[in-house]
Every structure is written in structure tokens, then in C-alpha cells.
Amino acid sequence: MTTKRILVVDDEAKMRRILELALKSMGHEVEQAGDGEEALAKIESGSFDLVLTDLRMPRLDGIGLLTALRDAGSDLPVIVMTAYGTIETAVAAMKVGAADYVIRPFEMETIEMAVTRALTMQVVQRENRFLKDEVSRGWGDFVGTSQAMQALYALLRQVAPARSSVFVVGETGTGKELVARALHVASGRSGLFVPINCAAIPADLLESELFGHVKGAFTGAARDRIGKCELASGGTLFLDEITEMPIGLQAKLLRVLQESVIEKVGSNVATPVDLRVVAATNREPQHSVDAGMLRRDLYFRLNVVRVDVPLLRDRRDDIPLLVDYFIQKYSVELSRAPPRMSPEALGILETYAWPGNVRELENLIERAMVLCRGDTITVAHLPAELASTTVSEPVATAGSPAGASLGPSLALRPHVDELERRLIESALEAASNNKAAAARLLEISERALWYKIKRYGLS
Structure with a gap:
């Protein structure tokens, strides 16, 4: 254990000195105080990792010292020493916030064990508080099997x-x-x-x-x-x-x-x-x-x-897995049975550009889960603008109309849709209507291809 600063509080100078020597032999730094008021002054002006205090002292006793520390919001661990080892005094000290207590007279090994236990518990409690905060902010494990x-x-x-x-x-x-x-x-x-x-x-x-x-x-x-x-x-x-x-x-x-x-x-x-x-x-x-x-x-x-x-748009094959993962996650949070995702809705998700990546997908699934009251998430549960901003980046190929005149209209979406439809027809023809092979030619998932076939009314 690393060196810690310990404050020994006792109205008997001889006892303070004995405890100081024992704690220094453990590798700790030690300061002394003759009563609770002197201890509070030292704590106010310095930094300590542990307080070891007698219970009965003039001016301010051990219980009073503990109460003052807790009222000030301090979580400094305090071990109480008492020659009056009744259940009542032990319970009173623990109720006020003592980390431990030892009954006098005691062996030095007892003090060493209590000090080590209190300092270890302080570290564990601090790490537990930190980890609890971090777990509440976690995303979970990786999801994805794409290349x-x-x-x-x-x-x-x-x-x-x-x-x-x-x-x-x-x-x-x-x-x-x-x-x-x-x-x-x-x-x-x-x-x-x-x-x-x-x-x-x-x-x-x-x-x-x-x-x-x-x-x-x-x-x-x-x-x-x-x-x-x-x-x-x-x-x-x-x-x-x-x-x-x-x-x-x-x-x-x-x-x-x-x-x-x-x-x-x-x-x-x-x-x-x-x-x-x-x-x-x-x-x-x-x-x-x-x-x-x-x-x-x-x-x-x-x-x-x-x-x-x-980027999510570079691993679209993982989108169905991510969708299932987030549906399961928010089903637990919302205490409901997990709905399924309709093929039309999933097809839109698989062709969307995802500028916000996985975080945007998670937020969208959470929104859909809140809006969906039935057992199926449909296109109606997705943002209205999502379908109009899907992206399929077609590559101009021989016979494609990519360089053809656009005519009088300069609206982008109809021309992109027409180009996409023709490319899908060409891929289906080249693949002898094999959907899996056509999807590979188009570099999209088979599920997304089925959605587009239905969207464009292709046989």
C-alpha cells in the first residue's frame, strides 16, 4: 500500500507517540492532535487519508469529531478507539459514520489491521463510485461482423x-x-x-x-x-x-x-x-x-x-445486427416485448447515409421504440425525412444514363431514382434474376435490394 497521511487524535501524549511509531513503521506519515477541536483545525489546514481517534477526550470527543466531519460533507475514514467497548458506544460510532472501531487495550497488530482495512475500503468505495458512473454511460459491447x-x-x-x-x-x-x-x-x-x-x-x-x-x-x-x-x-x-x-x-x-x-x-x-x-x-x-x-x-x-x-455507412452489413441489439436494449429499458423491424423500414435504414454513425442509429431506434405501440416497427415510426435522404452512390457504367441530358427539370431525386432503378434492372439481368448475386454486383445487402425492388415495382 502506498504512503498515506494519518491523523492520530488522543488526549494522552504517550498513546499518540506509540501509535505514531507503529503507523510510521507501516510506511505512513503521521500527525498528532490532542482533542477533536485541534484535529478539526489540522484537517481544515491539511490533507489526510485517515483519522484514528480516541472516543473520550476533553473539549470535543470522538463522536463530536465524527459528527462535525460528516456535517461538513467529508468522507474521510475515521477509526474510533475506546476503552468503553460496549455495544452502545460501538453502534453510536458506526451510526455517525465511523469506518471501524477498536477496543482498548489492544495489540498493535489490531490497529495495523484496522488501518489497512479502512484504507483499502476507501480505495474500493472510490473506485466503485467511479465505476458505477462509468457503467451508466456505457454503450455495451462491440456489435458487427463486417469485414x-x-x-x-x-x-x-x-x-x-x-x-x-x-x-x-x-x-x-x-x-x-x-x-x-x-x-x-x-x-x-x-x-x-x-x-x-x-x-x-x-x-x-x-x-x-x-x-x-x-x-x-x-x-x-x-x-x-x-x-x-x-x-x-x-x-x-x-x-x-x-x-x-x-x-x-x-x-x-x-x-x-x-x-x-x-x-x-x-x-x-x-x-x-x-x-x-x-x-x-x-x-x-x-x-x-x-x-x-x-x-x-x-x-x-x-x-x-x-x-x-x-464509419457506419462503410459497414452496412452490420446494420441489421445493430438494429436487433438496440431493439433488445431498449425493450429492457422500456419493459416491453421487443418488436420486429419491417423489411421496408430496415431497407430504408440500410440505404441511409448515417452522418451520425452508430450513435444516430441508436437514437433513431430508441425513438421508434417509444412511438411503436404494436409488435412491428414500420416506416411510419421512422423520421419522415429519412427515406428522402437515403443514399446509394451508383457508379456510372457502360450503358448507364449518367452522362445523359437531364431535361428541363434539375430536381436531383427523380434522376437519382431513375438511375438507381436502371442499375438494379441491369444487375438483375446480369445475374439472371439471382437476388443475392445482383446485390453483390450493386454492393448492397440482399435485404436492401428486396426493398428497392418493391419500391420501384420491379418483377
Whole structure:
């Protein structure tokens, strides 16, 4: 266990000294206070990880000290020592918020065990709170069997075991954080996965979020705070939208990556950290470097391995799987039986451009689930503008009318539809009306082809 700062509170100087020597032999830093009021003053002016206090003291006793700490919103763990080891005193101390209690006289091994237990529980509780918040924001596992996703899986399997920094690049909504989480889980690192969105935090607060601060470092810094870098030590730090980080702060981050130490805001004490960093951006990183948004030296330090997350429109074969996944997800959330997706509605989803990628698809399925009262999601449950913005990017081929005169109308949709219809007819003819073969020629799914055949009234 790393060194912790412990405050020993007892009105007997000899007992304070005995406890100080025992705790220092465990590798901890120790300060003393003669009663509860002196202890509160020390806690107000300093930072501690644990309080070890006697129950009966003049001026302010152990219960009073505990009550004052909890009333102030402090979650500082407190172990109560008492020579009056009745059930009533133990229950009173635990009700007020004591982490543990020991009965005097005691062996030093008892104190050492109680201290170790309380400090370990403090770390576990902090990590549990953090993980609970993170799980509530999670997307779930990867969904997709397309060639693009298979290539992504293969790359992640290669990269995950290394400690090397990774730069994840992809449009908004592709699942960059999901990639970072997968790297962390597969890495085998025992620490936390800690994400921070550099674009969502004001520039003047981002340094404190990253590195932490000490009490009094700036207005409003009422207590010491652990930063994301320290919290992620032993695990993975995910820096989302790294190009939005102020240039000055990028220089400090570069030092952390190079020297594996941090300094909290308001402190000149270096704290060692063990970080695996995964950065992400929805921009082309080199363009951000050229535009002065990303330091070149930081870019080189982060871009040891680059991972490009495929766009949804480049892996349309995964859309039915994603649709089923999100239907199941929101069926649980809405406490209802999962509806099916009509072929017409699915055909529209498979041919839509998806500028918002997987996140847009998830939001659309959630909307459809809310609107659908029956057992089938139909075209009527999709946004009205969706069908008119589907995209099929036809390639001009011999015999196609791509270069023909458009006539007096310049409206794009009728001409695109006519071109699409002719290409489908040509593909069906070339494939001897074999739908699967025609779909492969058109580079769309067979399900999407069936939808288009019905839409255009083709036999």
C-alpha cells in the first residue's frame, strides 16, 4: 500500500507517540492532535487519508469529531478507539459514520489491521463510485461482423497487450470510446479506465481535472482533489477530443507522458503515475497539427499506433445486427416485448447515409421504440425525412444514363431514382434474376435490394 497521511487524535501524549511509531513503521506519515477541536483545525489546514481517534477526550470527543466531519460533507475514514467497548458506544460510532472501531487495550497488530482495512475500503468505495458512473454511460459491447469490423478486431488484439499510446480516429458517433475501453479490458491492466472529454471541460478547469489540486490552490478549492491521471494510474487514461485541449496544457501533458510524474495544481510535489494513454479525435490529426491545434511533439508521442474506426455507412452489413441489439436494449429499458423491424423500414435504414454513425442509429431506434405501440416497427415510426435522404452512390457504367441530358427539370431525386432503378434492372439481368448475386454486383445487402425492388415495382 502506498504512503498515506494519518491523523492520530488522543488526549494522552504517550498513546499518540506509540501509535505514531507503529503507523510510521507501516510506511505512513503521521500527525498528532490532542482533542477533536485541534484535529478539526489540522484537517481544515491539511490533507489526510485517515483519522484514528480516541472516543473520550476533553473539549470535543470522538463522536463530536465524527459528527462535525460528516456535517461538513467529508468522507474521510475515521477509526474510533475506546476503552468503553460496549455495544452502545460501538453502534453510536458506526451510526455517525465511523469506518471501524477498536477496543482498548489492544495489540498493535489490531490497529495495523484496522488501518489497512479502512484504507483499502476507501480505495474500493472510490473506485466503485467511479465505476458505477462509468457503467451508466456505457454503450455495451462491440456489435458487427463486417469485414471492416473484423479488421478492427484484429488490430485491437495486436495492440492491446502493449503499453504503447494509441490514437483513435473516427467521426462523431463511431464508437471511439468503445474502442478505448476494449483496449483497456484486453490489456490486462489492473487499474481503472478513466475517460475525460477535453472539449467538455472549460480550459481553466481542465488542468485541475487532469492533474488534481491541493486545498487553496485557487478560489473554490476547499479540499485536495485527485486528478484523472492519478486515478488512472495502473490503468488507462482516455483523452477524448484531444485536439480541443489548450496548447499550454498540452505541453504539461507531454511532460507527464515522458516522465511519468504529475504535479497537482498548487503543489510542487511530483507524484509518480503509471499510465497507458489512449487519445481520440474526430478530426484528421495531421490537419490539427498543421492548424496549430495539436502540438507536433505531443502528436508523435500519442500516435504510436493509430486506430481508424470504420464509419457506419462503410459497414452496412452490420446494420441489421445493430438494429436487433438496440431493439433488445431498449425493450429492457422500456419493459416491453421487443418488436420486429419491417423489411421496408430496415431497407430504408440500410440505404441511409448515417452522418451520425452508430450513435444516430441508436437514437433513431430508441425513438421508434417509444412511438411503436404494436409488435412491428414500420416506416411510419421512422423520421419522415429519412427515406428522402437515403443514399446509394451508383457508379456510372457502360450503358448507364449518367452522362445523359437531364431535361428541363434539375430536381436531383427523380434522376437519382431513375438511375438507381436502371442499375438494379441491369444487375438483375446480369445475374439472371439471382437476388443475392445482383446485390453483390450493386454492393448492397440482399435485404436492401428486396426493398428497392418493391419500391420501384420491379418483377
